Amino acid sequence: MSRIVLITGASRGLGRSMAEHLARAGWGVIGTYSSNRQAADEVAAGIAAAGGTARMLRFDAAEPGSIGTLVDEVQQALRDGFGAERLDALVNNAGIGELALFADTTEEQFDRVLLTNLKAPFFLTQRLLPVLADGGRVLNVSSGLARFTGPGYSAYAATKGAVEVLTRYQAQELAARGIRVNVVAPGAIATDFGGGAVRDVPQVAEAVAHQVALGRAGEADEIGSAVAAILSDDFRWVDGARIEVSGGQNL
Ligand code: NAD
Known part of the structure; x- marks a missing residue:
C-alpha cells in the first residue's frame, strides 16, 4: 500500500x-x-488522470473548530479513500502574508497571520499525532524571509521564524517515535502569494532576480520537487533541519 500524505493548502x-x-x-x-x-x-x-489518488477536504484555519473537524475527516478519508488507519506524512503548507510596514500593521492583520501560519500548524500537528504513523514525517513551510528582511513582512516573517524554532522542538520531542520533522524555506516563488507580485509585477521579479544567485525567482514546481525529495527515504537521516530552496537568495 502506498504512503499517505496530508498537505494543507493543496489547491x-x-x-x-x-x-x-x-x-x-x-x-x-x-x-x-x-x-x-x-x-x-x-x-x-x-x-x-496521472494514475494517482487524491482526496480534497475543506479547511479554513480561521473557522472555530476547524482543526477538530479536519482531523475527523482525515481519518474518514484514510479509511474510505485508502483503506488505511494512519498518515505517513504531514506538510503544513497553508500560509498567508499580510503586506504592511511594521508601523502600520494592525492587530487584525497580525492575528490573522499568526493564526494561519503558526497556531493552526501547531495544533493541527498536535491533534494528528495519534493518526501519524511511527516513523512518519512532518514538514513545516517557512520562508526565506525568516532569514533575511523584506519590507512589509514583519508579522509574516515573525511567524515563519517561530515555525522554524517549533520545528526543532517537534523534531526533538517526536524522535522517540521515529518521526522526523524538518522545515523547508522557499525563496521568492511565482504564485498567488502576496497578491501574485513575484509572478505579475515585472519590477518585483527583477528586484528578486538581482538578489538570487541563480538569477530569477523560483517556480512552484521547483518547491514541489524539493518537497518530494525531502519526504523520501533519501532524506532519512535529516531531522530538525531548515532546508532553504531559493536559488541562493541573499547569500
Ligand atoms: P498561495 O497564496 O498560492 O497559497 C496559500 C495556500 O494557503 C492556499 O492553498 C490557501 O488555500 C491556503 N490558505 C490560506 N489561508 C488559509 C486558511 N485560513 N486556512 C486554510 N488554508 C489557508 O501561496 P503559496 O506561494 O503557494 O504559499 C504556500 C506556502 O509557502 C505558505 O506557507 C507561504 O508562506 C510559503 N512561502 C511562499 C513563498 C512564495 O514566494 N510564494 C515564499 C516563501 C514561503
Whole structure:
C-alpha cells in the first residue's frame, strides 16, 4: 500500500505542486483547500488522470473548530479513500502574508497571520499525532524571509521564524517515535502569494532576480520537487533541519 500524505493548502501554488510531485512519487494524497472547491477538484482529477489518488477536504484555519473537524475527516478519508488507519506524512503548507510596514500593521492583520501560519500548524500537528504513523514525517513551510528582511513582512516573517524554532522542538520531542520533522524555506516563488507580485509585477521579479544567485525567482514546481525529495527515504537521516530552496537568495 502506498504512503499517505496530508498537505494543507493543496489547491494552488506550492501546495498544489507538492501534491502533484508526491502523487507522482507514489504517495496517496489528502489535500486541503480553504475556499475554491473547483480548483481542488481539478488538482484531484489531474492526479487521478496521472494514475494517482487524491482526496480534497475543506479547511479554513480561521473557522472555530476547524482543526477538530479536519482531523475527523482525515481519518474518514484514510479509511474510505485508502483503506488505511494512519498518515505517513504531514506538510503544513497553508500560509498567508499580510503586506504592511511594521508601523502600520494592525492587530487584525497580525492575528490573522499568526493564526494561519503558526497556531493552526501547531495544533493541527498536535491533534494528528495519534493518526501519524511511527516513523512518519512532518514538514513545516517557512520562508526565506525568516532569514533575511523584506519590507512589509514583519508579522509574516515573525511567524515563519517561530515555525522554524517549533520545528526543532517537534523534531526533538517526536524522535522517540521515529518521526522526523524538518522545515523547508522557499525563496521568492511565482504564485498567488502576496497578491501574485513575484509572478505579475515585472519590477518585483527583477528586484528578486538581482538578489538570487541563480538569477530569477523560483517556480512552484521547483518547491514541489524539493518537497518530494525531502519526504523520501533519501532524506532519512535529516531531522530538525531548515532546508532553504531559493536559488541562493541573499547569500
Ligand atoms: P498561495 O497564496 O498560492 O497559497 C496559500 C495556500 O494557503 C492556499 O492553498 C490557501 O488555500 C491556503 N490558505 C490560506 N489561508 C488559509 C486558511 N485560513 N486556512 C486554510 N488554508 C489557508 O501561496 P503559496 O506561494 O503557494 O504559499 C504556500 C506556502 O509557502 C505558505 O506557507 C507561504 O508562506 C510559503 N512561502 C511562499 C513563498 C512564495 O514566494 N510564494 C515564499 C516563501 C514561503
